[in-house]
Amino acid sequence: MTITYPPGTRIGYLDTIRTLMSGAKFDMLQFSLDAQKQYGDYNFTKFGWVTFYLISDPKIMHEILVNQPEKFHKLKLIKYALGPFLGNGLLTNEGDFWKRQRKLAQPAFHSKRIENYATIMVDFTQRMLDGWKTGETRQLDREMMKLTLNIVAKTLFDADVTKDADRVGELLTRILEASNDRINSGVQLPDWLPLAKTRQMYSDVAELDAIIQRFIDERRASGDDKGDLLSMLLQARDDDGNPMDDKLLRDELMTIFLAGHETTAMAMTWTWYMLMMHPEVMVRVKAEVDEALGDRPATLADLANLKYSEMVLKESMRLYPPVASAGREPIEDVEISGYMLPKGSLVTLAIYAMHRNPQIFENPDVFDPERFSPEKEKQIPRYAYLPFGAGPRVCIGNSFAMMEARLLLATMVQQADISLVSGQKIEPMQLVTVRPANGMAVTVAMREGAPLPEMA
Numbered sequence: 001m002t003i004t005y006p007p008g009t010r011i012g013y014l015d016t017i018r019t020l021m022s023g024a025k026f027d028m029l030q031f032s033l034d035a036q037k038q039y040g041d042y043n044f045t046k047f048g049w050v051t052f053y054l055i056s057d058p059k060i061m062h063e064i065l066v067n068q069p070e071k072f073h074k075l076k077l078i079k080y081a082l083g084p085f086l087g088n089g090l091l092t093n094e095g096d097f098w099k100r101q102r103k104l105a106q107p108a109f110h111s112k113r114i115e116n117y118a119t120i121m122v123d124f125t126q127r128m129l130d131g132w133k134t135g136e137t138r139q140l141d142r143e144m145m146k147l148t149l150n151i152v153a154k155t156l157f158d159a160d161v162t163k164d165a166d167r168v169g170e171l172l173t174r175i176l177e178a179s180n181d182r183i184n185s186g187v188q189l190p191d192w193l194p195l196a197k198t199r200q201m202y203s204d205v206a207e208l209d210a211i212i213q214r215f216i217d218e219r220r221a222s223g224d225d226k227g228d229l230l231s232m233l234l235q236a237r238d239d240d241g242n243p244m245d246d247k248l249l250r251d252e253l254m255t256i257f258l259a260g261h262e263t264t265a266m267a268m269t270w271t272w273y274m275l276m277m278h279p280e281v282m283v284r285v286k287a288e289v290d291e292a293l294g295d296r297p298a299t300l301a302d303l304a305n306l307k308y309s310e311m312v313l314k315e316s317m318r319l320y321p322p323v324a325s326a327g328r329e330p331i332e333d334v335e336i337s338g339y340m341l342p343k344g345s346l347v348t349l350a351i352y353a354m355h356r357n358p359q360i361f362e363n364p365d366v367f368d369p370e371r372f373s374p375e376k377e378k379q380i381p382r383y384a385y386l387p388f389g390a391g392p393r394v395c396i397g398n399s400f401a402m403m404e405a406r407l408l409l410a411t412m413v414q415q416a417d418i419s420l421v422s423g424q425k426i427e428p429m430q431l432v433t434v435r436p437a438n439g440m441a442v443t444v445a446m447r448e449g450a451p452l453p454e455m456a
C-alpha cells in the first residue's frame with residue numbers, strides 16, 4: 001500500500017534520538033501552532049519511527065470523532081502514560097466494555113440530576129471565599145483545584161476531602177508530571193525496571209488509591225443508597241448478575257476524580273486570567289453578576305441571567321481549552337479526506353490549534369467574548385469549537401462543568417476582586433490539561449459590603 005501523506009516534514013532518526021536524549025521538554029502547544037502555520041490544518045511529522053498526524057480542520061474532526069469513531073481507539077501511548085493511574089476507567093476504555101461503563105455512569109450526569117449539585121457548588125465556593133482576606137496573595141490555580149476537587153468528591157461520591165485536598169493536589173501534580181514524561185519519552189519502558197521515577201509514581205498512586213478506597217469502604221459499610229455516582233456503580237450488575245470488581249470500581253472513581261476537577265479548575269483559572277487582563281470585560285461581568293444576584297447566593301435559576309459571563313467562559317476556553325488535544329490511533333488503515341491514516345499511527349486532534357486557527361477565527365489570538373453572542377456563535381463552523389470533544393466519546397461531564405464554572409465565577413465575582421501579582425510570566429503548558437506553567441499568583445480584595453450568605 002502506498003501512503004499519501006498530507007503536507008508535513010520528516011525528522012531523521014538521529015535527530016529524533018538526540019532530541020529525546022537531550023531531556024528538553026516538548027512544547028506540544030507551540031508545536032501544534034507552528035505545524036498548523038507551516039503545513040496547514042491537516043499535516044504530519046515523522047519523528048524517526050513514529051508518524052504523527054496533527055489535525056485542526058473541523059471537517060476532519062467531525063469525520064474522526066463523529067462519523068467514523070469505531071475505527072479509532074484512544075492512543076496506546078496515553079494508556080501507557082495514564083494506565084498506572086487511571087487503569088481501565090471510562091477515559092481509557094474501549095469497545096463494548098466502554099459502552100457498558102458509559103451507560104452505567106450516564107444517569108449521574110443527567111440534567112435533572114446535576115441540577116441538585118448547584119447548592120453544593122455554591123456552598124463550597126462560599127467556604128473558600130470565607131477563608132480569603134483582603135491583601136492576601138493566593139495561588140489561584142491551586143485554589144481552583146482544591147475547590148473543584150471538593151465539589152466533585154461531594155457531588156458524585158458524597159465524600160468530604162477538604163482535609164486531603166492539599167495532599168491530593170500535590171500527588172496529582174507529580175503523577176501528571178510523571179505521565180507527561182512517559183508521553184514525551186518516545187519509548188515505552190517496562191514498569192519493572194527499577195527507576196526512581198517509576199517507583200515514586202507508583203507510591204503516589206498508592207496513596208491516592210487509599211483515599212478512593214476509603215470512599216468505597218465507607219459507602220459499603222453504611223449500606224446507604226445515596227443515588228449518586230458511587231451508589232450507581234456499586235449497585236451495577238453485569239449480565240450474570242455480578243457486581244463490578246474493586247479494581248474497576250477504583251479505576252472509574254479515579255478517572256472521575258481526575259477528569260472531573262482538574263479540567264474545570266483550569267477553565268476557571270484561565271477565565272480569571274482573561275478577566276484580569278481585560279478590565280473592560282471584568283466591569284461588564286461584575287455589572288451582570290451584581291444585577292442578577294444582588295446580595296444573595298447564586299442559584300441554578302440565576303444562570304439564565306448570566307449570559308455575558310457564559311460568553312466570557314466560552315471565549316476563555318477557546319483560547320485556553322483545558323483539554324488541548326485528543327489523541328486517537330486508527331485500528332485499521334483509514335482514508336480521511338484523501339490521505340491514508342495508517343493503522344497504529346498517532347493522530348492528534350489539536351483542539352488548541354483549531355481554536356486559534358486564523359482560517360476559522362478572525363484575529364484568533366484576541367480575547368473577544370462577543371464571538372459567543374447568540375447571533376455570532378451561530379456563525380462558528382460546526383466542530384470548530386470543541387472544548388468538550390464530540391461524538392460518542394464527548395465529555396460526560398460537559399453540562400456539569402458548564403453549570404459549575406458559571407456558578408463559581410458568579411459567586412467569586414460577587415464577593416472578591418482579584419488581580420494578578422505583577423512580574424509573573426504566565427505561560428500555558430500542556431500537562432495532560434493546559435496549566436499555567438509556573439502557577440498564577442493573585443492578590444485578593446474582598447468587595448466592600450460583599451454579602452456573606454448563610455451556609456446551608
Ligand code: HEM
Binds near residue numbers: 260263
Ligand atoms: C471545563 C471542564 C471540562 C473540559 C474542558 C473537559 C473536556 C473533555 C474532553 C475534550 C473530553 C474528550 C476526550 C477525547 O475525546 O479523547 C472529555 C472526556 C471526559 N470527561 Fe471531561 N471535561 C471537563 C469536565 C469534566 C467533568 C466535570 C467530568 C466529570 C465529573 C468529566 C469527565 C469526563 C470523562 C469521564 C470523560 C471520558 C468520557 C468517555 O470517553 O466516555 N469532564 N472531557
